[in-house]
Amino acid sequence: MSNTPVVELRNVTKKIKGKPIVQHLSFSVQRGEVYGFLGPNGSGKTTTIRMIVGLSSITEGQILVEGHDITKSRSQAMAHVGAIVENPEMYGYMTGMQNLIHFSRMASTPISKERIMKIVELVELTHAIKQKVKTYSLGMRQRLGIAQALLHSPSILILDEPTNGLDPSGIRQLRDHLRYLAKQENISILVSSHLLSEIELMCDRALVIQEGKFIDEISIHNQPEEAANALSVEFEVDQAAAATAVLQDWQAKTGDHGKVTIMAEKSEIPRLVSLLVAQDISIYQIHIKTESLEDRFLALTKGGTQS
Amino acid sequence: MIFLRLVQNEIMKINSKRQSILFFSLLAGLVLITAIIIKAYISDLALVMNYLQFTMLTITIFGFLITLFGLILGAQIVTDEYKDGTIKQLLIRPSSRVSILFSKYLSVLIMITAAYFFLFVWSSLLGFIFFGAGEGLASAEKIPLLEEIGNLTFTVVFQFYLTELPSLFFLATLSFFTATIFKRSALALSVAIIAYFSGKVIGGLSQNYWWGEYIVFNHLPLYAYSDSVVIQRFSSPAYPELGLSFSIIILVLYFAIMLGSSALVFSKRDVA
Ligand SMILES: Nc1ncnc2c1ncn2[C@@H]1O[C@H](COP(=O)(O)OP(=O)(O)O)[C@@H](O)[C@H]1O
Numbered sequence: 001m002s003n004t005p006v007v008e009l010r011n012v013t014k015k016i017k018g019k020p021i022v023q024h025l026s027f028s029v030q031r032g033e034v035y036g037f038l039g040p041n042g043s044g045k046t047t048t049i050r051m052i053v054g055l056s057s058i059t060e061g062q063i064l065v066e067g068h069d070i071t072k073s074r075s076q077a078m079a080h081v082g083a084i085v086e087n088p089e090m091y092g093y094m095t096g097m098q099n100l101i102h103f104s105r106m107a108s109t110p111i112s113k114e115r116i117m118k119i120v121e122l123v124e125l126t127h128a129i130k131q132k133v134k135t136y137s138l139g140m141r142q143r144l145g146i147a148q149a150l151l152h153s154p155s156i157l158i159l160d161e162p163t164n165g166l167d168p169s170g171i172r173q174l175r176d177h178l179r180y181l182a183k184q185e186n187i188s189i190l191v192s193s194h195l196l197s198e199i200e201l202m203c204d205r206a207l208v209i210q211e212g213k214f215i216d217e218i219s220i221h222n223q224p225e226e227a228a229n230a231l232s233v234e235f236e237v238d239q240a241a242a243a244t245a246v247l248q249d250w251q252a253k254t255g256d257h258g259k260v261t262i263m264a265e266k267s268e269i270p271r272l273v274s275l276l277v278a279q280d281i282s283i284y285q286i287h288i289k290t291e292s293l294e295d296r297f298l299a300l301t302k303g304g305t306q307s
Numbered sequence: 308m309i310f311l312r313l314v315q316n317e318i319m320k321i322n323s324k325r326q327s328i329l330f331f332s333l334l335a336g337l338v339l340i341t342a343i344i345i346k347a348y349i350s351d352l353a354l355v356m357n358y359l360q361f362t363m364l365t366i367t368i369f370g371f372l373i374t375l376f377g378l379i380l381g382a383q384i385v386t387d388e389y390k391d392g393t394i395k396q397l398l399i400r401p402s403s404r405v406s407i408l409f410s411k412y413l414s415v416l417i418m419i420t421a422a423y424f425f426l427f428v429w430s431s432l433l434g435f436i437f438f439g440a441g442e443g444l445a446s447a448e449k450i451p452l453l454e455e456i457g458n459l460t461f462t463v464v465f466q467f468y469l470t471e472l473p474s475l476f477f478l479a480t481l482s483f484f485t486a487t488i489f490k491r492s493a494l495a496l497s498v499a500i501i502a503y504f505s506g507k508v509i510g511g512l513s514q515n516y517w518w519g520e521y522i523v524f525n526h527l528p529l530y531a532y533s534d535s536v537v538i539q540r541f542s543s544p545a546y547p548e549l550g551l552s553f554s555i556i557i558l559v560l561y562f563a564i565m566l567g568s569s570a571l572v573f574s575k576r577d578v579a
């Protein structure tokens with residue numbers, strides 16, 4: 001497979017009535033990865049996704065899908081995109097199957113009945129596919145939405161806040177489904193959310209935006225390793241002041257209730273314990289505070305706006 | 308051809324909606340009831356009527372239902388997608404927005420034509436069963452119009468149906484255009500219905516001014532140019548000296564402007 005990103009945004013800006021909603025955004029989604037798009041509500045995620053799928057115009061910049069500029073070669077670019085923008089809206093007065101046939105007819109290459117049935121099985125809707133969609137639960141609609149987005153074997157699946165309105169078990173199912181699909185169908189997935197916990201569970205990498213601007217790009221599975229050399233360790237002792245003095249080389253800070261927080265490597269902890277014990281300081285508890293992604297996200301977005 | 312598949316989709320959607328099934332059942336039922344009433348209660352008429360006259364009668368009575376159906380389709384085919392949010396699902400596909408819009412437009416015209424065809428075939432069938440294919444009114448008085456109605460031929464009746472289409476296509480296009488531009492089906496339907504009822508009056512008034520000859524309503528009754536008294540429907544061309552081809556050019560212009568601006572607006576607009 002080639003190294004060209006599946007989706008690439010180059011310095012993309014969107015203004016609505018002169019007001020900038022998305023500003024100078026650049027990022028790319030690589031083949032086979034699950035890429036998160038994280039930001040508080042109103043930060044411009046949906047607006048960005050609308051531009052990628054061609055629902056709204058791009059004020060400045062360029063978007064490429066499989067190397068095709070979406071404004072210049074829209075048809076080629078869209079042939080590789082499968083998406084659900086916001087809610088999975090389908091034709092309620094038709095059956096699930098009729099909906100899928102409808103969308104399969106819109107693909108640039110013909111889609112066989114077998115392919116449709118395979119996808120239906122993949123999203124576990126075989127039992128309900130002959131029912132009218134208006135009888136479906138939200139979770140079923142969500143899965144039908146994913147089915148229509150996958151019919152034409154896209155190289156990128158774009159899901160805008162797919163967990164909205166789902167209960168925790170629905171969310172878990174969806175997450176497992178996406179991971180499974182990413183493997184089975186060998187596609188990249190771009191998934192937006194305002195909840196870090198979801199992004200953390202689903203994604204390999206994530207882009208963080210706020211007020212339409214790039215804040216950071218984080219690598220989720222590398223997180224524990226990155227933090228390995230700079231652990232924050234919390235000791236609970238009987239004499240906090242004395243312990244702070246002993247550990248001052250490790251940037252010790254005194255907290256409430258006999259707590260002392262230091263920065264140290266994991267391998268140093270036994271030595272630190274010996275030092276404290278040597279000074280007759282009793283240790284009740286040692287706690288390694290891995291800086292959670294949540295903390296980083298909150299720090300990055302300065303506590304978030306109204307998420 | 309992907310465009311034909313788009314049309315196929317639109318027709319599938321129209322026919323899956325309850326209102327379409329309801330409309331065709333209603334039309335079929337009303338024609339049947341009309342036949343029964345004539346046969347049972349208006350025996351004088353039943354005796355002298357044949358299937359062609361019955362078919363002429365049903366379009367005269369129920370033509371407005373098809374008009375209404377066409378205007379509703381034109382008003383809803385785009386706005387319903389916005390209302391249901393499915394417009395997003397349509398516009399993220401390889402097909403261009405213009406081809407999606409025109410597949411919808413073409414589907415409306417096809418459904419209107421199909422409705423007329425349905426009325427024609429169903430009326431002829433019931434007419435044949437109830438009144439047969441006999442002489443009909445042919446023996447009636449020798450008044451020119453009655454004579455022609457009496458001597459109706461299949462071709463004349465068929466042409467009568469066909470010549471209903473241009474005005475209806477125009478009104479449906481007006482409805483479709485208004486709905487696409489303003490995304491309001493109620494507004495579109497109102498505009499088209501007002502045009503339907505006041506078109507003749509507006510046309511008549513405009514004839515007092517020089518620009519009257521550019522008003523579409525003065526050219527819409529293309530049947531006025533027909534030689535057949537029946538097909539003319541008692542009307543004559545508003546500007547006989549300008550001729551049929553001028554009327555057609557005016558119509559084409561109006562259609563082109565409405566469709567062109569619909570396509571322009573639809574393809575440029577951001578979808579929220
Ligand atoms: N059509 C529009 N007109 C004006 N403002 C808009 C429009 N669409 C979105 N916005 C504004 O753009 C910002 C980003 O919205 P959105 O992309 O929906 O955010 P998110 O999906 O991250 O919650 C919001 O402040 C919203 O009010």
Ligand SMILES: [Mg+2]
Pocket residue numbers: 045046047160161
């Ligand atoms: Mg959003």
